Amino acid sequence: MEKISRNNQEGAEISIKDQIKKFAINCLYGFNTIILIGMGRKLGIFDYLYEKTKSVSNVNKCSVVKFTLEELAEKLNLDVNYLDAWLHLALECGLFEIDDLNTKSLKTAPFVYELLIDHDHISYIGGTLGAFYNIAPAQQIMLKNFKTGKAMDLLKLSGDVVKDLQERSRRFGKLIEKLFSKSFTDFCKNLHKQGSILEVGCGYGFNIETWAKKYEKARFVGIDIEPNGIEFAQKLVDQNKWNERIDILKTSTNKYARTTKVKFDLIILNQVLHEMNPDENYRRQLFKDLYLLLNDNGILLVGESMVPDTFAPREPFKLFDITHKFSEAGSARFYNEKTFRAFIDSTPFTKVEFIQEGGTKFWAIRK
Numbered sequence: 001m002e003k004i005s006r007n008n009q010e011g012a013e014i015s016i017k018d019q020i021k022k023f024a025i026n027c028l029y030g031f032n033t034i035i036l037i038g039m040g041r042k043l044g045i046f047d048y049l050y051e052k053t054k055s056v057s058n059v060n061k062c063s064v065v066k067f068t069l070e071e072l073a074e075k076l077n078l079d080v081n082y083l084d085a086w087l088h089l090a091l092e093c094g095l096f097e098i099d100d101l102n103t104k105s106l107k108t109a110p111f112v113y114e115l116l117i118d119h120d121h122i123s124y125i126g127g128t129l130g131a132f133y134n135i136a137p138a139q140q141i142m143l144k145n146f147k148t149g150k151a152m153d154l155l156k157l158s159g160d161v162v163k164d165l166q167e168r169s170r171r172f173g174k175l176i177e178k179l180f181s182k183s184f185t186d187f188c189k190n191l192h193k194q195g196s197i198l199e200v201g202c203g204y205g206f207n208i209e210t211w212a213k214k215y216e217k218a219r220f221v222g223i224d225i226e227p228n229g230i231e232f233a234q235k236l237v238d239q240n241k242w243n244e245r246i247d248i249l250k251t252s253t254n255k256y257a258r259t260t261k262v263k264f265d266l267i268i269l270n271q272v273l274h275e276m277n278p279d280e281n282y283r284r285q286l287f288k289d290l291y292l293l294l295n296d297n298g299i300l301l302v303g304e305s306m307v308p309d310t311f312a313p314r315e316p317f318k319l320f321d322i323t324h325k326f327s328e329a330g331s332a333r334f335y336n337e338k339t340f341r342a343f344i345d346s347t348p349f350t351k352v353e354f355i356q357e358g359g360t361k362f363w364a365i366r367k
């Protein structure tokens with residue numbers, strides 16, 4: 001057969017086979033991997049494997065879990081045929097490997113434990129992938145809204161879906177905390193001794209949990225307008241016995257700024273701004289409130305996906321930011337670096353720094 005090839009924008013030769021791989025084979029693996037992970041989370045398979053490692057060893061850090069089909073079926077009360085089909089696909093997509101052919105046992109593939117099972121691991125991406133699983137049920141609403149441009153109300157999504165989405169921000173938050181403590185060492189030294197931290201839009205409390213574990217002497221306030229998240233965050237605080245140093249409140253920033261006299265050393269706005277009312281005046285008022293709530297030498301830390309203009313020259317590795325925009329199309333308004341700087345210039349804040357290392361980035365904003 002005649003070899004067919006075309007050149008892409010950069011002049012590289014692309015064969016039809018390359019494009020089939022890109023659109024068919026990669027898509028099939030990608031789609032099935034998302035479905036597998038989404039279902040695995042809902043069926044409790046990953047949670048079961050996590051609990052299993054905790055009961056087996058709490059001394060040695062675990063990174064591989066072994067199990068059998070029958071064991072999963074029995075412990076999770078699942079049908080063997082369905083589970084067998086799920087496991088076949090999971091083997092094909094590389095989640096698991098055969099451990100022992102004789103005993104028909106399986107084990108997690110390298111790093112799958114860190115990536116999909118251990119929520120606390122810095123490389124955990126189960127939440128991100130779980131969130132994409134939820135685009136499928138939301139697509140009917142999205143399709144309608146493509147025609148009307150109507151905003152999607154994220155607060156109306158079911159608790160499960162929102163929690164999955166917030167697993168994704170938990171990961172962003174963890175990476176940002178690491179980079180923040182590396183970039184502002186003196187500031188963080190003080191936070192280790194004492195300090196007050198406000199998280200606006202704390203949601204399910206996952207990000208506060210990261211910071212509270214790191215800064216054990218700091219006091220925290222978490223506020224959000226969404227009741228399910230607040231209830232979950234309060235439970236997290238109770239479970240960890242953090243009631244003396246963490247307050248979780250269901251309130252808006254505007255109300256809180258008007259009723260409290262407390263000023264904070266650090267205010268965190270992690271993956272919240274894009275979900276807020278896109279009206280610039282509304283957002284400017286928010287920043288005025290944050291200005292009031294911040295100590296004179298405090299830092300406002302903004303963690304946000306920076307989404308480039310579609311027609312701007314391509315920048316390297318923006319996949320996560322762009323998929324973030326897609327997964328929240330119609331409910332979110334993102335900035336790029338240029339438009340965000342222009343926005344901050346219109347608020348009372350005077351100093352703004354963009355800190356970036358690899359794919360991790362945040363804004364440090366001061367009075």
Ligand SMILES: C[S@@+](CC[C@H](N)C(=O)[O-])C[C@H]1O[C@@H](n2cnc3c(N)ncnc32)[C@H](O)[C@@H]1O
Pocket residue numbers: 165166169170173200201202203204205206207223224225226229251252253269270271272275276277
């Ligand atoms: C993607 S979640 C991020 C949660 C948390 N910051 C984290 O990093 O895990 C966005 C949160 O912002 C909250 N939110 C949206 N609009 C808000 C507003 N106007 N005031 C306070 N919280 C808001 C949502 O309820 C949701 O809990």
